């Protein structure tokens with residue numbers, strides 16, 4: 001391949017330093033591994049396909065080499081000359097680990113560590129690229145964010161959309177934008193890929209309504225109709241269309257190593273117990289090396305299982321290897337997430353307890369065993385009450401297959417499904433596209449901010465129901481993000497630039513107004529709300545009592561928002577030992593480090609957007625909010641949140657329950673809230689609505705109903 005051309009290698013190794021020699025040694029060693037990947041032998045075909053066609057839809061088994069190899073096959077092709085290849089990933093953990101791997105395979109330093117580095121990544125709150133970056137891994141959200149600055153994505157010669165089967169809203173939006181872009185930028189290439197892509201659906205999507213050069217709409221004939229091999233250079237099927245307009249498809253056969261699948265004979269209700277027993281069966285019976293990756297539903301179940309595993313492991317004799325338990329969930333700081341990729345110490349087995357964030361794209365070195373509980377937390381928008389809720393649901397068959405695919409990447413593996421084979425067969429084939437089950441406000445704002453006028457006409461693979469679109473338009477209007485004509489307002493543009501949901505973005509914009517003047521405090525709270533939770537779990541009665549006592553000094557009668565602010569203020573004021581402080585208050589030190597990170601980034605983004613007084617340009621002075629807010633400021637802070645969450649309000653009813661303004665639904669205060677079990681207040685504002693065995697409001701604060709009249713025309717609020 002061109003990347004390995006002799007001239008280039010000569011140039012790169014002109015003045016070898018110790019660092020570059022070891023990079024080159026690594027590259028040579030990894031090249032041997034790469035040659036054994038199923039995709040390697042298809043390199044020539046794939047490059048040719050993209051010379052002849054503008055769009056390539058590529059499917060191939062997990063581990064066949066799509067994510068790591070395709071960018072390397074093409075980054076030196078003519079259409080990428082002086083341009084970059086973007087590779088989108090659904091999650092930052094995958095974007096970062098793939099960038100690291102591809103940098104190693106190319107013998108390049110990573111990201112900003114050297115101006116000559118060819119590979120970088122960009123994820124929320126972390127841009128790690130250099131002027132020399134040619135291959136950039138980034139989350140879908142970050143690429144959409146880049147489109148705000150450059151709608152034509154001119155710095156890229158090729159966009160690779162990976163793991164398209166997950167069908168996140170952002171992927172669907174990207175595909176819509178790319179469909180338009182390829183007709184404007186004829187030289188640009190797009191690769192859409194996944195192990196389980198709906199190739200036919202995608203092909204139809206890109207083919208439909210494609211306009212031929214003569215301006216007439218045409219139905220394109222796919223060169224790969226019969227077989228992939230048949231299409232390379234075969235123009236006989238093109239109906240005279242310029243070849244570059246066509247969509248090509250390709251399937252890569254084969255995986256590197258086999259994975260044996262095992263099921264339960266009888267279904268179980270207790271997945272924690274079943275996981276525990278399976279983990280120790282593997283640990284005690286299977287030889288080393290062989291790390292274990294377990295898929296759980298969320299942070300809480302992971303932390304419970306971690307505790308149990310660590311307790312049981314203490315009872316093992318020294319005849320067994322040690323167990324190193326590593327949790328992995330979205331709210332963990334990046335450094336903690338990246339620990340899963342480090343090799344375990346000698347005579348130690350890594351046990352990774354993960355949510356579905358390790359389900360696609362990642363290779364965790366050392367993993368030979370996957371344990372799959374078959375469940376995930378899935379976001380579901382409840383149209384009737386107009387709120388997102390998180391529900392624990394069975395995964396789809398393609399998700400289960402992706403999970404299984406995390407084994408067998410470096411050697412043969414085993415996958416233990418904690419459900420029966422019959423249950424597997426009855427799973428939905430693919431996950432339901434997120435666009436059909438989430439609040440569409442963010443998606444619509446994304447479109448509007450990128451110049452889409454008529455969102456109903458925007459090309460989407462699966463158009464959502466009109467009702468959901470209308471609800472989201474109304475929500476954006478309530479947030480002042482859209483004007484009376486449905487066009488994006490200046491507030492809407494400011495919100496769209498922030499890496500936050502429209503609601504939280506609106507809160508920030510409000511707080512920056514001179515009349516409110518509480519941006520630093522609101523940034524502190526929003527940073528806490530951007531990590532899953534800062535509070536350590538308290539499962540037993542005793543732990544709950546201890547937590548109540550330890551957190552007494554932080555708790556604020558107005559509720560969780562101001563309590564979070566107090567926690568950040570106390571943490572930042574602590575100058576000697578923050579870890580110890582966090583432990584004493586049963587607060588996660590890791591989560592607080594993450595909060596500090598987000599806080600810093602948000603502050604700098606507000607600075608860039610000129611959202612704070614001009615004199616406040618220095619982080620340490622301007623963000624210093626260690627004085628607790630006075631009554632008036634506290635009220636203003638909560639009023640800012642009301643502006644962002646006009647639909648998340650409930651009032652106290654005579655029977656002592658809280659009922660939502662929108663939907664008139666009874667909602668209880670979550671036991672994790674500071675307001676749980678305390679004196680009732682006339683109204684509450686809440687950040688999230690979770691539905692487990694009943695409807696709970698999480699992150700709750702007290703509001704005065706009198707504020708609502710001042711803040712909104714009351715008629716805008718849904719009346720019960």
Ligand SMILES: Nc1ncnc2c1ncn2[C@@H]1O[C@H](COP(=O)(O)OP(=O)(O)OP(=O)(O)O)[C@@H](O)[C@H]1O
Pocket residue numbers: 037060061062063064065066067068069097101194195256360361362363364365405408409410
């Ligand atoms: N960080 C890593 N450490 C060790 N080996 C790796 C690493 N990343 C990739 N590999 C090797 O490269 C192979 C191909 O990985 P790649 O991510 O390109 O496959 P893929 O086809 O995109 O898989 P998936 O569909 O599961 O994302 C893996 O099976 C593994 O052997």
